[in-house]
Each structure stands twice: as C-alpha cells, then as structure tokens.
Amino acid sequence: MLRRAGPLCILSGAGFMAMALSIAAGRPPRVPPDPPAGSEQNLAIVVHHSNPTENLSMAELRKIFLGERRHWPNGRRITLVMMEPGQPERAAVLGLIYQMSENDFNNHFLHGLFTGEVFVSPKTLATPLGVRKFIFNVPGAIGYVRASDVDESVKVIRIDERLPEDKGYRLHVPPRASK
Amino acid sequence: MFPRVRPNKYMRRQTKRLLRHTTMGSLPLIDPLLVLIAHYSSTLLLLLVLCVVAIVGIFVLRDVNTTNVEAQKMYVGSVLGLHRIGELQYQAQETRRATFYALTTNDSNLQVEYADQSRGAERLVNEGIVEYLRQARMPQEIETGKRLQMDWSDFLNVRDEVLASILEGSTKEAVNLDQAGGLQSFDRVRQDLDEIKRLYNEQASQRLANVVASSRRFTIRLITVLALTLVFASASVWAIQRSKMLAAIQFAELQVEFVASVSHELRSPLAVISSAADNIADGLISGKDNLHKYGEIIRNHSRQITELVNQVLQFASTQDRRSRYVLRPLGVSQIIETVLDNASEQLRAAGFTVERQWEANLPCITGDLSALVQCLQNLIMNSVKYSGESRWIAIRARLVNLEDRGPEIQIAVQDHGIGIARSEMPHIFEPFYRSAAVIDAQIHGAGLGLSLAKNIAEAMGGKLSVVSELARGSTFTLHLPVAQSQEFEVTGAAFDAAPTNTK
Numbered sequence: 001m002l003r004r005a006g007p008l009c010i011l012s013g014a015g016f017m018a019m020a021l022s023i024a025a026g027r028p029p030r031v032p033p034d035p036p037a038g039s040e041q042n043l044a045i046v047v048h049h050s051n052p053t054e055n056l057s058m059a060e061l062r063k064i065f066l067g068e069r070r071h072w073p074n075g076r077r078i079t080l081v082m083m084e085p086g087q088p089e090r091a092a093v094l095g096l097i098y099q100m101s102e103n104d105f106n107n108h109f110l111h112g113l114f115t116g117e118v119f120v121s122p123k124t125l126a127t128p129l130g131v132r133k134f135i136f137n138v139p140g141a142i143g144y145v146r147a148s149d150v151d152e153s154v155k156v157i158r159i160d161e162r163l164p165e166d167k168g169y170r171l172h173v174p175p176r177a178s179k
Numbered sequence: 180m181f182p183r184v185r186p187n188k189y190m191r192r193q194t195k196r197l198l199r200h201t202t203m204g205s206l207p208l209i210d211p212l213l214v215l216i217a218h219y220s221s222t223l224l225l226l227l228v229l230c231v232v233a234i235v236g237i238f239v240l241r242d243v244n245t246t247n248v249e250a251q252k253m254y255v256g257s258v259l260g261l262h263r264i265g266e267l268q269y270q271a272q273e274t275r276r277a278t279f280y281a282l283t284t285n286d287s288n289l290q291v292e293y294a295d296q297s298r299g300a301e302r303l304v305n306e307g308i309v310e311y312l313r314q315a316r317m318p319q320e321i322e323t324g325k326r327l328q329m330d331w332s333d334f335l336n337v338r339d340e341v342l343a344s345i346l347e348g349s350t351k352e353a354v355n356l357d358q359a360g361g362l363q364s365f366d367r368v369r370q371d372l373d374e375i376k377r378l379y380n381e382q383a384s385q386r387l388a389n390v391v392a393s394s395r396r397f398t399i400r401l402i403t404v405l406a407l408t409l410v411f412a413s414a415s416v417w418a419i420q421r422s423k424m425l426a427a428i429q430f431a432e433l434q435v436e437f438v439a440s441v442s443h444e445l446r447s448p449l450a451v452i453s454s455a456a457d458n459i460a461d462g463l464i465s466g467k468d469n470l471h472k473y474g475e476i477i478r479n480h481s482r483q484i485t486e487l488v489n490q491v492l493q494f495a496s497t498q499d500r501r502s503r504y505v506l507r508p509l510g511v512s513q514i515i516e517t518v519l520d521n522a523s524e525q526l527r528a529a530g531f532t533v534e535r536q537w538e539a540n541l542p543c544i545t546g547d548l549s550a551l552v553q554c555l556q557n558l559i560m561n562s563v564k565y566s567g568e569s570r571w572i573a574i575r576a577r578l579v580n581l582e583d584r585g586p587e588i589q590i591a592v593q594d595h596g597i598g599i600a601r602s603e604m605p606h607i608f609e610p611f612y613r614s615a616a617v618i619d620a621q622i623h624g625a626g627l628g629l630s631l632a633k634n635i636a637e638a639m640g641g642k643l644s645v646v647s648e649l650a651r652g653s654t655f656t657l658h659l660p661v662a663q664s665q666e667f668e669v670t671g672a673a674f675d676a677a678p679t680n681t682k
Contacts, residue, residue: 079347081287121348123287133291138343 042147042164043092043171046132046154048139051076055158058097058170064142065097067109067118072140080122081134081143089128092173093144146173224415231408238404242397249390257383264376267307271331271372273300275365278338281345282353294342301335311375320378327371334364433611440611444487444625448480483623490627493553494610494634504547504638508662511541511576511588514548518555519574522563529563530570537576544588545662546639554635554643555590557628558655562594564622569595569652578661586661587641595652599645607645608633632657 045061047053052074056064063069064078071077083090085102094100100108112118123141125131128149135141136153147164150156162169277297281290308331312324337360344353455473458464464473519526519533526533555574562572573593580586599607599614606612610630617624629643632655636643640660647653 077347123346123348125291126288130288130291133295134287134346137291137294137339138346140343140347 040172040175042169043089043096043144043173044147044150044156044164045142045144045159045171046135046150046156047142048135049153049155050074050139051142051155051157053157055161058160061159062097065093067112067120067122070119076140078120079138079141080120081131081141082122082124083128083131083144084124084126088174088176089144089146092171096171144171224419227411227415231404231411235401235404235408238400239397242393242400246390246393246397249386249393253383253386253390256386257379260379260382261376263307263311264372264379267304267311267375268369268372270300270303270307271365271368273297274304274338275334275361278342278345281342282350285348287346290346294346297338297342301338304331317378320375323371323374323378327368327375330364330367330371334361334368337361337364436611440613440625441487441491444623445484447623448483451480452477452484487625490557490625490631494627494631504550506545506547506639508543509546509548509551510543511537511590514544514546514551514555515574515576515590517548517552518559521552522556522559525560525563526572531563531566532571534571534573535575536573538578541576541578541588542586543662544639544659546659550635551639551657551659554632554657555592557632558592558657561628561655562592562596562653564624565617565653566594566596571595584660588659588661589656590659591654591656593652593654598649598651598653599647600649604645604647608643629655 045056051072053072060069065080067080069078082093094102094105098105098108109118109121113121123134125134125143128145131143131145132149132151132153135143145154147156150164156163159169159171164171274297277293277300280296281293284290284293308324308328312321312328315321315324337356341353341356341361344350344356455476459470459473464470515535515537519535559572559574566572571594574590575593576588576590578586579589597616600616603614607614608629609626611626612630613624613626633643636657636659641658644656644658645653646656
C-alpha cells in the first residue's frame with residue numbers, strides 16, 4: 001500500500017509547489033491536473049484560512065467528524081462538510097475516518113442529535129467546488145476534497161503531522177471513474 | 180486742352196499738400212493716414228478683412244472648443260458618474276440581497292451559490308469605490324469616498340458573519356447579526372452613496388452652468404467681434420472713399436492749375452505777338468530797322484510758345500508712358516556739344532558766358548540723344564531764366580566711380596543765380612510747381628522743365644540731383660551710368676524706357 005502511494009505523494013507535492021510558486025508570481029493558481037484514471041489519490045482535510053489549527057491527530061479528526069467536538073480552539077463553532085452519498089470521497093471518509101457504513105453514519109447523527117451527544121449536523125454538498133466555497137465562507141467549517149482539487153481558497157491541515165503529499169499519509173481515495 | 184494726367188507718384192505727393200488746403204475741411208490726425216490708405220487702399224482693405232476674419236475665426240474656434248470641452252466634462256462627470264453611482268447602488272443592494280436569498284433555502288449547494296453571487300456583487304462594488312476614489316479631485320469627494328470605503332468594509336464584515344451563520348444553519352443568529360450591525364452599516368453605505376450622488380448632481384449643475392456661461396460668453400464675443408468687423412469695414416470704406424475723393428479733388432485742382440498756368444504762359448507771348456502784328460498791319464511801324472525789331476519780337480515769343488507747347492506735350496507723353504526712347508551708346512562730348520549748339524543763340528542773345536569743362540576720353544553712356552539733349556537744355560534754360568543779374572553758367576562732365584553703383588558720368592550745369600530756398604527743394608521737381616518768389620518776380624514758366632528733366636534722367640537709368648544756396652546759385656547734376664560693353668550691340672528699339680516715376 002505504502003509502496004504504491006509513494007510516487008503519488010511525490011506528484012502531489014510537486015503540484016502544491018507549482019501552485020505556491022504561481023501564487024508567489026502573482027499568477028492565478030493552477031489546479032493540479034487530475035491524476036491518471038485508475039491510480040489512487042490522497043484525500044486532503046481542508047479548513048478556513050482563519051482557522052489556527054495546523055495539525056490534527058487521527059483521533060481528533062475522528063472526534064470532529066463524529067460531531068463529538070463543538071468548537072475550535074479559537075472558539076469558532078465547528079461545521080462539518082460532507083459530500084453527497086455515492087461520491088468516492090465520502091465513501092473513503094466513511095471507511096477511513098468514521099469506519100462506518102452509510103446507514104451507520106446516518107443512524108449515528110440521528111441518534112446523537114436526538115440524545116444531545118452529537119453537537120454538529122453535517123452539511124452536504126454535491127461537488128468539491130461546493131465544498132471549497134462553503135469552507136471559504138464559513139470560518140469554522142471543515143471538510144475534505146481530493147488533494148488535486150485543493151486551491152488557495154482553503155487551507156489543508158496535517159493529519160498526524162503529515163500533509164497529503166507526505167509519505168505515510170493515511171487518507172486515500174479511489175480514483176474517479178473515467179469520463 | 181490739357182494732357183490726360185493719371186494719378187501717379189507725383190499726384191500722391193501732391194495729396195499731402197492739398198490735404199492741408201482742401202476746401203472740404205482737414206483732419207490733421209486722420210488725413211496722413213488717408214494718404215497711406217490712398218496709397219495702398221486695396222491691399223490694406225484685404226489685409227484688414229483677413230485680420231478680422233482670422234481674429235473672428237480664432238475666437239469662434241476657441242469658444243467652440245471650450246464649450247465642447249465643458250460639454251464633454253459634463254457628460255463624463257455627470258452622466259457617466261451618475262451611471263457609475265447607480266451601478267454601485269445596485270451592486271451594493273445585490274450584495275445584501277444575495278446574502279438574504281441564502282436564508283430562503285436549506286440546501287447548502289444553493290446557499291453556496293447565493294454566497295457566491297453576493298461575493299461577485301461585492302467585488303464589483305469594491306472596484307467601483309476604487310475607481311471613484313481614483314477620479315475624485317475635490318476634498319469633499321475624497322472624504323466621502325473614503326468614508327464609503329470604510330462603511331462598506333464594516334458592512335462586509337457583518338455580511339461575512341451573516342453568511343457564515345446562514346451556511347452553518349443558524350438562521351436566527353444570522354438575522355440577529357444583521358439586525359445588530361448589518362442593517363445600520365448598510366444604511367451608512369446607502370447614505371454615503373446618496374451623498375456621492377448629491378455631489379455628482381451638484382457638479383453636474385455647476386458644469387451645466389459653466390456650459391451655459393461659456394455659450395453666453397461665446398455669443399457675446401461673437402456679436403462683439405462681428406460688430407467690430409462691421410465698424411472696421413465701415414471705417415475702411417469711408418477712408419477709401421474719402422481718399423479717393425481727395426485724389427479726385429486734387430486731380431481736378433491740378434487740371435485747373437494746369438490750364439491756368441498754361442493759359443497764362445500762352446497769353447503773354449500771344450498778346451505781344453498780336454500787338455506787334457497789329458502795329459505792323461496798321462502801318463504804325465515803318466522803317467527796316469523797326470520791322471526787323473518787331474520780327475525779332477514775334478519770333479522770340481513764337482519760340483516761347485512753341486517751347487511751352489513742346490514741354491506740355493512731352494510731359495503728357497511721359498506721364499502716359501508713351502515715350503519710347505531709342506537707346507544707343509552716346510559720347511558725352513557729343514551730347515554736350517549738341518545741347519550748347521541748340522542753346523547757343525539764346526545764350527548769346529541773353530549775353531551769357533558759358534564755361535565748358537569735361538575730361539578727355541570719357542566713356543560712353545547709353546541713352547536717347549534727343550531726350551538727353553532736351554534734359555540738359557531744360558537745365559541750361561532754367562539757369563538762364565533764374566540767373567538774375569549774373570550772366571554766367573558752367574557745364575562740366577566727369578567720370579565718378581561709385582562703390583554701390585559703379586562708374587557713372589556726371590554732367591553738371593551751374594549758375595550764380597538766385598538759388599533755391601531750402602524749403603522749396605523737395606518740390607522743385609514736381610510738375611507745375613513754381614515757388615512763390617518766382618511767381619512774384621514774374622519769371623515766366625510752366626513749372627515743367629525740371630520735372631521733365633528728372634523724368635528723362637530716370638528713364639535713362641540715371642537721376643537728377645541739385646545743390647543750391649539762396650542768392651549764391653544752383654548746380655543741377657545729371658547722373659548717367661556708364662554703358663556696358665554688351666550694350667553697344669543692343670538696338671534701341673528693345674528698350675521701352677518707361678519713366679520710373681510712373682510705376
């Protein structure tokens with residue numbers, strides 16, 4: 001698994017570097033091209049730029065995604081952004097973070113909101129662009145997109161001290177179906 | 180009968196004199212100007228009209244340009260400015276409206292879309308404010324623009340919070356936030372925009388007033404300039420008419436003067452001839468000696484009449500440019516000898532001693548022999564006539580090398596006669612001019628001799644000068660250029676020697 005992810009991390013890292021360079025040069029940032037169909041990609045956890053959080057452990061991330069944590073350290077209310085059912089990114093998050101099926105996920109939030117154990121109701125968006133725009137508008141929002149869909153409107157945080165392009169990053173998503 | 184004399188240099192000169200004595204009233208300041216106008220009437224009028232047209236053109240162009248610039252400023256400043264403000268107001272409303280549209284749905288995708296619309300309108304407002312500040316010149320405009328920028332920024336801060344609350348699903352919180360700060364800050368933005376609109380309206384009114392003032396100024400100037408043009412044109416027409424009238428009066432007076440002078444000069448010898456003829460016819464004269472004496476009287480007076488008629492005819496022909504001189508190389512001594520031969524009888528009869536003096540081997544001059552003889556003869560007869568008690572004249576010729584004109588022959592006729600007063604010197608070459616002293620002394624003459632001599636001298640490419648002192652005598656000098664070698668081959672018919680004073 002790690003051996004297969006290595007070259008992808010290098011590719012993702014090169015993509016971020018190119019984007020950073022283009023921002024520094026005053027040019028509009030260029031979204032990295034989609035990786036070839038059939039190859040696995042990393043999933044970036046993104047937040048608002050004003051969010052001071054730089055790193056989350058996998059446990060903290062799971063707690064946030066389960067709605068068990070209400071606020072960020074800066075006091076902002078946490079808003080969870082999910083993609084619509086059927087999207088590979090959502091499936092990856094359910095598998096890697098929630099470790100639940102779609103039904104378990106729905107039951108968890110229905111039960112949690114009813115009992116008051118869960119403080120956050122996730123917002124559902126159809127596209128990675130919608131996710132980015134939502135996070136751009138909501139300072140306390142947290143969501144996920146493929147590393148190749150990240151742009152300068154959102155901030156990528158480290159998970160267990162690793163960025164998506166780093167070796168050993170644990171969140172992966174299956175490739176998009178070829179168009 | 181009198182010659183058809185056309186107005187010429189002489190007549191223009193005479194105008195000055197006549198202006199001093201004209202019967203139509205003299206205008207000491209204007210009349211010298213009229214002399215100039217008479218001189219260059221058509222040129223001056225054309226120049227005047229051109230100047231006026233040019234000035235009118237410059238004024239009109241300047242005012243049209245000013246009005247055009249003002250109108251453009253008004254359009255850019257007011258119409259475009261109001262359009263920009265209208266757009267700013269619309270986009271500001273859109274920013275707020277799109278934010279509230281997000282309240283109408285629970286669909287996060289739609290909410291994001293509305294948030295996007297709000298941010299798009301916000302961007303346009305920001306650009307509009309920056310553009311307004313870039314174009315603002317007056318302190319009040321700059322101050323209002325900066326206030327708008329600040330109030331807009333305050334509103335956006337609240338809007339961002341409201342948007343975040345809506346997207347988070349906290350509708351109540353969003354409404355509370357808007358009511359707590361958004362409404363007031365947006366009202367301030369609206370007031371700022373109204374203030375900017377008011378400033379634009381004020382500027383538009385000011386610019387409209389400028390355009391109206393400019394247009395009024397343009398009209399007044401145009402009317403003034405046209406009135407001035409009319410006055411100038413009227414003055415020009417009046418001046419030209421007056422100058423032409425003066426010239427006509429002067430011409431008529433000249434004719435009268437000429438007729439009177441010639442009649443007087445003819446009447447005296449005719450009376451003598453008539454009286455002598457009567458005496459002979461009535462048998463009152465007997466004896467050979469008496470008859471001889473009367474014959475001499477009749478012959479002398481007939482010659483006097485002939486000479487006068489010849490002078491008049493010659494003067495008339497030179498004035499009409501009809502004199503055609505046959506120019507050919509002539510020896511100086513040949514000319515002088517011919518003159519003295521012609522005048523010898525009269526000189527002898529008057530008891531004159533003639534001193535002759537000229538250098539040997541003088542170069543030839545180019546000229547018409549008979550005209551030059553006439554010229555010198557006039558000078559000799561002038562000396563004879565005005566010698567008073569003296570019975571001496573001298574005729575001298577010499578070659579003089581001048582730096583500017585080259586070599587010339589100078590033939591001088593000198594007498595020890597009554598001389599010419601300094602005040603008379605400028606007029607002695609004018610036709611029909613006779614000094615008061617000469618008229619008082621009853622010295623007969625038509626006043627044409629010197630004028631003719633001068634005309635001939637100038638027609639030969641030379642000139643006539645005079646040095647005189649009252650009661651000491653006069654020296655008239657004929658200056659003639661030395662003939663060029665090639666002129667010896669030129670036929671006289673090729674020369675149409677128009678007198679230079681009839682240009």
